Amino acid sequence: MSKCKPKTLIVLVMVLISIILIAGSYFHFGFIGPGLPDSINGWYFPEPDGFYNNGTRMFTGTGTEHFGRIGGISSTCPLMFPNISDECIGGQYERFYPDLSPMDDKYVAISWSFNRTEDFENAEKILYQSLEESGNISVMILDIGPELRRRSAIGDNETQYGFNKVPVTQYISNKTSGYFMEFRRPLLQDREDYMIVYYGVLDSNDMSAHSRFLTVLMVQGGFPPYDRISRLMDTLPTENVSKNLP
Amino acid sequence: MKTLKLGVILLALLLAAMALVPCASAGNTGLVNAQSDMVSKDQAQNVALLNIHDIAHSAENFSDWMDSTVWFSNTYYDLSGSPTAYAFDIKHDGKYDGYILISATVNNYPVLECSKGVIPTLSPEAATESLSVVSQRTKTEGLTSADPKPVYLGATFYLMEYPLENKTGTVVDHVFVDLTDKKVINVSDTGMGIPLTKDSLLKNQQDKKEEIAKLWNEQSPSSQSRVSPLLRSSNYIYDVPFYQWYLGCSPTAAGMVLGYWSSHGYSNLPTGTTVINELASAMGTGSTWPLNGVTWPIFIDDGIETVARNHGYTSFDGVENIWLYGDHFEEMASEVDAQRPFVLSMAAGGMAVGKPTAYGYHSVTGVGYVRGIQNDITIHDTWNNPPNYPLSSDRLIANGNWAAAMTDWVRH
Numbered sequence: 001m002s003k004c005k006p007k008t009l010i011v012l013v014m015v016l017i018s019i020i021l022i023a024g025s026y027f028h029f030g031f032i033g034p035g036l037p038d039s040i041n042g043w044y045f046p047e048p049d050g051f052y053n054n055g056t057r058m059f060t061g062t063g064t065e066h067f068g069r070i071g072g073i074s075s076t077c078p079l080m081f082p083n084i085s086d087e088c089i090g091g092q093y094e095r096f097y098p099d100l101s102p103m104d105d106k107y108v109a110i111s112w113s114f115n116r117t118e119d120f121e122n123a124e125k126i127l128y129q130s131l132e133e134s135g136n137i138s139v140m141i142l143d144i145g146p147e148l149r150r151r152s153a154i155g156d157n158e159t160q161y162g163f164n165k166v167p168v169t170q171y172i173s174n175k176t177s178g179y180f181m182e183f184r185r186p187l188l189q190d191r192e193d194y195m196i197v198y199y200g201v202l203d204s205n206d207m208s209a210h211s212r213f214l215t216v217l218m219v220q221g222g223f224p225p226y227d228r229i230s231r232l233m234d235t236l237p238t239e240n241v242s243k244n245l246p
Numbered sequence: 247m248k249t250l251k252l253g254v255i256l257l258a259l260l261l262a263a264m265a266l267v268p269c270a271s272a273g274n275t276g277l278v279n280a281q282s283d284m285v286s287k288d289q290a291q292n293v294a295l296l297n298i299h300d301i302a303h304s305a306e307n308f309s310d311w312m313d314s315t316v317w318f319s320n321t322y323y324d325l326s327g328s329p330t331a332y333a334f335d336i337k338h339d340g341k342y343d344g345y346i347l348i349s350a351t352v353n354n355y356p357v358l359e360c361s362k363g364v365i366p367t368l369s370p371e372a373a374t375e376s377l378s379v380v381s382q383r384t385k386t387e388g389l390t391s392a393d394p395k396p397v398y399l400g401a402t403f404y405l406m407e408y409p410l411e412n413k414t415g416t417v418v419d420h421v422f423v424d425l426t427d428k429k430v431i432n433v434s435d436t437g438m439g440i441p442l443t444k445d446s447l448l449k450n451q452q453d454k455k456e457e458i459a460k461l462w463n464e465q466s467p468s469s470q471s472r473v474s475p476l477l478r479s480s481n482y483i484y485d486v487p488f489y490q491w492y493l494g495c496s497p498t499a500a501g502m503v504l505g506y507w508s509s510h511g512y513s514n515l516p517t518g519t520t521v522i523n524e525l526a527s528a529m530g531t532g533s534t535w536p537l538n539g540v541t542w543p544i545f546i547d548d549g550i551e552t553v554a555r556n557h558g559y560t561s562f563d564g565v566e567n568i569w570l571y572g573d574h575f576e577e578m579a580s581e582v583d584a585q586r587p588f589v590l591s592m593a594a595g596g597m598a599v600g601k602p603t604a605y606g607y608h609s610v611t612g613v614g615y616v617r618g619i620q621n622d623i624t625i626h627d628t629w630n631n632p633p634n635y636p637l638s639s640d641r642l643i644a645n646g647n648w649a650a651a652m653t654d655w656v657r658h
Binding site: 037039042045222 | 490491494495496498531532535536537538539540541542543591592593603605606607608609628629630631632635636637638
């Protein structure tokens with residue numbers, strides 16, 4: 001065996017590595033994507049997609065009712081909850097009768113976003129403590145099946161999630177009552193994206209009257225995959241919860 | 247031994263060659279600090295007025311700019327203190343109706359941005375938040391901040407420059423706050439690498455210079471080369487669905503194309519997350535770190551053809567084109583005129599017209615065009631960040647507002 005062969009091999013390996021590095025930097029490894037903005041603040045948020053009624057952007061609610069957003073989306077969140085994130089959007093919504101005359105009920109959707117795990121975990125603690133002090137909180141599984149089936153019946157294929165129940169934290173107080181959810185790393189597992197979303201009715205503590213219509217707002221806002229949804233201050237949904245109804 | 251020495255020398259040469267692979271800062275396209283190339287405020291105001299009327303003709307959403315006026319608002323600077331842009335408020339019936347940003351030198355496109363929104367540096371929130379960021383520094387160092395200066399370095403790069411003074415009133419430092427991220431930034435980190443060869447970059451720069459010069463020549467109502475408003479045109483493909491980002495931008499963008507064809511004669515094609523799932527698999531979109539959500543653009547057309555074939559359609563043909571800046575605009579317009587949506591994949595993509603976030607390395611779906619002094623492409627960009635990027639809204643991106651791009655026409 002020649003004494004030069006190991007050295008030749010070393011040289012060849014060095015050349016090969018250099019070629020790979022040059023080619024890689026030349027083509028930037030040829031990749032496109034993942035194609036997400038730095039912040040996904042408001043990524044899951046009910047956005048009207050229907051017609052205009054006297055300047056109000058509308059979308060269809062359950063049955064023949066309609067929802068409209070009151071005004072634009074606010075980047076300063078309502079004061080009813082602590083200011084737990086600089087990235088927060090909120091919107092108010094009202095319901096309309098089939099003849100488009102407004103009802104008295106007013107609803108709110110809020111989304112807080114975080115791009116650091118530490119900030120998110122601190123924020124959920126602050127929020128949870130505030131909710132405990134100001135109202136009644138409980139955990140439950142919310143059935144969004146009826147709203148998903150209604151959407152499917154009218155040809156909306158974009159709501160085929162593969163689940164029709166979601167874990168929520170219910171909050172009841174005199175100022176507002178509704179549901180909280182957390183979306184943890186909803187898009188990519190290696191991105192520190194977190195959201196806390198709230199869908200609630202204003203000035204009412206009667207959830208039996210408003211729960212169904214809050215699911216309309218929630219489905220309009222959209223969901224990430226089921227395993228990224230959790231209640232406040234909770235880990236992933238418990239295993240004994242069946243996510244799918246027959 | 248000789249072989250080893252030769253190998254080391256060869257390696258050193260190859261590594262040195264790597265250093266010559268050019269990188270270009272996304273914020274430096276055409277911005278040159280040269281007094282002789284300056285545009286006066288009056289000239290810029292004329293350009294602003296001319297262009298808002300052009301835009302009013304070309305884009306329905308901006309039709310009320312037809313009888314609007316422009317009022318000088320602010321001068322923006324680069325890091326060395328030279329003017330880069332003039333901002334003008336657009337007023338309709340005496341009320342604020344948007345802004346337009348005009349280049350302060352002839353080395354950049356005349357119209358840099360326009361929007362019906364508020365320019366980032368002038369929003370009350372920006373002033374409060376940037377001051378709050380700076381005060382964290384001044385408190386710890388016993389300094390005070392003087393009047394800030396707005397800085398514009400190119401698409402998305404809005405900064406506020408705060409001179410910091412000591413107790414004697416002497417400026418001892420400067421702090422730059424990025425108004426998009428609300429953070430103090432190190433200005434030496436504002437560059438961005440783009441994947442071009444030296445030759446193609448030089449050609450890119452040369453072609454851009456020629457286009458920019460042509461555009462400035464047209465900035466006069468009496469210009470012989472000016473395109474008459476009556477000759478401007480636009481076209482749009484209706485019913486292309488809006489899909490939110492899922493698994494990756496490339497399969498999502500391609501999904502919207504096939505989703506359109508699903509309701510236009512090819513009903514076997516799936517839609518929504520189903521078609522995106524199939525496309526992601528067919529075009530090899532990564533699903534684990536570090537390639538999560540990432541696609542090789544050369545496989546986009548193959549993925550589209552594969553999914554179509556799997557559902558019984560063998561006539562679908564994905565045709566790739568590489569754009570250095572905007573050289574395939576007319577071909578793209580032909581695709582839109584033929585009602586064929588397409589995939590546009592950008593390297594170092596800029597921001598949509600009037601929006602605050604650059605696209606970077608991103609695939610979007612092309613659904614229309616606006617042809618005017620500045621040609622724009624209408625896109626569905628998969629992003630859902632209302633109010634800035636509500637999903638169900640079209641976006642306009644200026645033709646060429648990227649370092650390089652690839653389009654996939656989808657024909658059959």
